Amino acid sequence: MSLDVCDLQAMPMLEAALAALDTLTKADITEVKAMKNPPGPVKLVMEACCIMKDVHLMISFNPHPFLIHH
Numbered sequence: 001m002s003l004d005v006c007d008l009q010a011m012p013m014l015e016a017a018l019a020a021l022d023t024l025t026k027a028d029i030t031e032v033k034a035m036k037n038p039p040g041p042v043k044l045v046m047e048a049c050c051i052m053k054d055v056h057l058m059i060s061f062n063p064h065p066f067l068i069h070h
Contacts, residue, residue, distance in 0.1 A: 018052055 032038060032046060050056075 014052070017048075021049055021052065 032042060035042065038046070
């Protein structure tokens with residue numbers, strides 16, 4: 001499979017994921033920020049959100065990076 005075919009298959013999923021990010025509320029973000037040690041799946045999803053929104057990883061803790069804007 002060529003990269004172009006992969007891109008064509010992935011783009012609708014990426015666009016859907018980006019649209020889903022637009023449905024997050026301030027309360028949703030506040031809830032996650034209030035977690036001292038979020039469960040692994042929450043950390044993974046937040047990392048993916050930051051990658052899609054081009055938010056850079058600034059601080060690391062074990063096992064997943066903590067994400068902040070700069």
